[in-house]
Amino acid sequence: MKISGARTSKEIKLINEKKEKLKSFLREKGLKSTRQRDVIASEFLKTGEHVTAEELYREISKKYNDIGFTTVYRTLKLLNKSGLATERVFADHLTRYEPLSADDHHDHLICMKCGSITEFEDLKIERLQERVAEEFSFLSVSHKMEIYGYCNKCKDNA
Amino acid sequence: MKISGARTSKEIKLINEKKEKLKSFLREKGLKSTRQRDVIASEFLKTGEHVTAEELYREISKKYNDIGFTTVYRTLKLLNKSGLATERVFADHLTRYEPLSADDHHDHLICMKCGSITEFEDLKIERLQERVAEEFSFLSVSHKMEIYGYCNKCKDNA
DNA sequence: AGCCTAATTGAAAATGAATTTCAATTTCCT
DNA sequence: AGGAAATTGAAATTCATTTTCAATTAGGCT
Structure with missing residues (x-):
């Protein structure tokens, strides 16, 4: 999980834009900006990965000892509602979140051995x-596609 | 859920073939054929739908009062291992099973309003x-694809 | 700057699906 | 039929997710 590390100024700019978007969302809905929400959003946006609430909580706990699991959990839900994160469930049944940009429609290759995504x-x-959706007169909102198998590293050992 | 009803002789033949396949699998693995497994497999194969263990259990309970939930649950796992069923998790997080034929690779359109699949x-x-898999030197085993949105009936009321 | 109300927080409890346990029962090989 | 091994089903357990609730905090309003 890529939590910290060098980042280009472009990445930093994007993260800040997203944090602004969250603040607008909160203001709009009459909700409050809090230190916790700010920390959680920052850490989440920095990961860029498919984290569970638990994973993100553990990561945040290394730096902050006063942010509880429940708040991380609730903030991820909030980020989802505000359009900054998507919620996904893969075959392991865990709920994962990933930062979402408006125009990004990617799918996943999931390794059945090492779990890499x-x-x-x-x-x-x-x-x-x-x-396909048209053919069925279906109004498509979103989609997900996952290919399960063995990644380049694992297929040789399998 | 289509549990019973008129069936063509072709459908009946297919179901019987699958039940034979289950018996071979059991024999091969040194497992036992039981009345419960037979009933559960029959009812499951007849549904042709995406049932949860709970749903199938409730359906079976209408006819048989001595088959427990745990056995239905375990038999679905068994059918999965024997290649007669696939396990799927959609956005509602529930584990669903559907009868599987060797050469059938279908995907799903899921209505976010009425839940129809x-x-x-x-x-x-x-x-x-x-x-795509090749491009990533990924050895693909299976895939799943789901399109979420509103079905023909629901999109007008939405 | 302080007040006040509504939102937020976090620990703990509750929920609910999935899974395991275990004693009683059944299968099926000999 | 006899016996070892597998199966069954009720109940207990697990574990992620969600809710509860009392204490705290944010931020609009004087």
């Missing part, structure tokens, strides 16, 4: 999905 | 998925 995006597949 | 199959998408 690799993202990919394929516009042709997207278009075919839209066509 | 429609199957579809698209060979072009399949091929593109394989191509």
Whole structure:
């Protein structure tokens, strides 16, 4: 999990934009900006990965000892509602969150041995999905696609 | 849930073939054929739907009052291992099972309002998925794809 | 700056699906 | 039929998720 480390100024700018978006969302809904929400959003946006509430909580606990699991859990739900995160459930049944940008529609390759999750995006597949939905007169809102198997590292040992 | 009702002789034949396949699997593994397993497999294969263990248990309870939930649960796991069922988790986090034929690779359209699940199959998408896997030197075993949105009935009321 | 109300926090409890335990029962091999 | 091994089902357990509730905090309003 990539929590900290060097970051380009572009990445930092994006994160700050997202944090502003969260603040607007809170103001709009009459909710409050708190230190906890700020810390959790920052750490979450920095990970860029598919974290569970538990994982993010443990990571945050290393730096802050006064932020509880429940708050991390609730803040992730909040980020989801505000459009900054998506909630996903893979085959292990755990709820994972990942930062979401408006125009990003990626899918996942999931290694059944080491559990690594690799993202990919394929516009042709997207278009075919839209066509399928049309065919069934279905109004598509979102989709998910996962390919399960063995990653490059694990397939040799399997 | 389509549990009973008129069935073509072709459907009946297919179900019987699958039940034979289960028996071979049990024999092969040194496991036992029991009345419960037979009833559960029959009812499950007849549904042809995406049932949870709970749903199938309730359905079976209408006819049989001596088959427990645990046995239904365990038999579904067994059917999964024997290749007669697949286990799937959709966005509601529940584990669902559906009868599986060797050459059937379908995906799902899931209505976010009424919860209806429609199957579809698209060979072009399949091929593109394989191509993506190759690109990442990933050995693909299975995939799942779900399109979430509103079905024909629900989209008008939404 | 202080007040006040509503929102937030976090520990603990509750929920609920999935899984395991265990004693009684059943299968099926010999 | 006899016996070892597998199966069953009720109940207990596990574990992630969600809710509860009393104490705390944010931020609009004087």
